[in-house]
């Protein structure tokens with residue numbers, strides 16, 4: 001194929017021309033250019049047309065995606081916006097918005113750093129650390145990734161090429177952007193993409209299935225595993241023993257005989273000290289219900305596409321995981337599972353001895369350590385918003401050592417004490433943390449401070 005030239009003008013289907021400014025990057029499918037169209041800057045993806053199996057069908061699918069628009073208004077997607085006209089040789093591309101500057105690629109986050117181009121010629125490139133602002137932010141990002149795929153799947157489409165190059169994440173807020181949306185297709189249809197090794201479902205690797213919603217779910221579990229444990233769920237001692245990773249080996253370890261590194265019934269592929277240190281260290285830190293979710297995904301779920309965890313369940317589990325983080329007043333940050341249980345729902349910090357009660361609401365449990373936050377997913381009906389703060393645990397200004405939940409919403413809550421007395425808790429006021437206390441957040445959402 002002929003590459004585009006700087007200043008070349010590309011006619012657009014919607015009228016007008018896009019002017020090529022510079023190359024931004026290139027991959028297996030094509031080259032991405034910075035272009036100007038109708039006074040605004042966009043990214044243009046220009047295809048290596050010879051590498052597309054059926055260019056006409058691919059182009060029609062792209063046009064349909066542009067017409068349909070991105071799921072849920074597109075805030076989380078870098079979606080195709082405009083199609084170019086075709087050149088004489090059939091070549092074409094599409095325009096999308098540019099990724100904002102304050103986002104990092106999932107690949108850089110996974111590696112823990114990115115390379116910054118030297119400011120002046122001759123200087124070396126600088127290695128810049130890429131880390132989440134906090135554990136909470138990382139889990140927020142995970143929830144947002146799953147929500148984006150739920151939104152896409154609800155439109156009856158699948159992504160088909162889920163991999164670590166497909167996301168940008170704001171490590172300060174946990175906001176995410178799904179990019180490379182050009183392979184998105186109605187579930188059951190496929191326009192040539194297979195996926196990326198390591199992320200593809202085994203039945204796709206074996207050539208038994210085309211990418212679909214169920215194979216997306218497998219890839220989603222891989223993405224979440226990599227985000228949390230910084231390693232590959234199927235790369236352990238069995239894979240290391242193979243000296244070269246040829247295509248044949250990929251087929252065996254990721255297609256025909258995939259073995260989860262922590263498969264409870266098969267220890268043949270355990271992570272290896274000195275090679276898989278991240279996974280070994282992080283796997284033990286996470287609560288049991290999260291380890292079970294990944295174990296299911298990569299044992300039974302590897303063979304049974306219908307047994308894979310649906311987005312709604314992941315969202316519930318990940319929200320609980322976020323709520324499980326305790327930032328103890330002594331400075332210790334850890335999941336509740338590592339605190340000492342001194343009652344059915346009461347925890348004690350082994351480091352500072354402080355007692356932490358728990359709020360039970362909906363199916364969630366929230367440890368009420370000072371500084372703990374209530375989110376809309378806890379206090380509002382039908383909400384899975386784990387970012388909007390609706391309450392916060394603070395110390396009483398007048399009575400030191402007495403803690404309460406401050407209402408950060410604009411609505412009143414009703415607190416019912418164990419003896420039956422009721423109290424209205426208006427906006428900005430607080431309710432003491434009291435064993436057996438019920439809090440009605442409105443709309444039939446009730447919480448209880450558990451013993």
Ligand SMILES: [Zn+2]
Nearest residue numbers: 328330349352
């Ligand atoms: Zn503590």
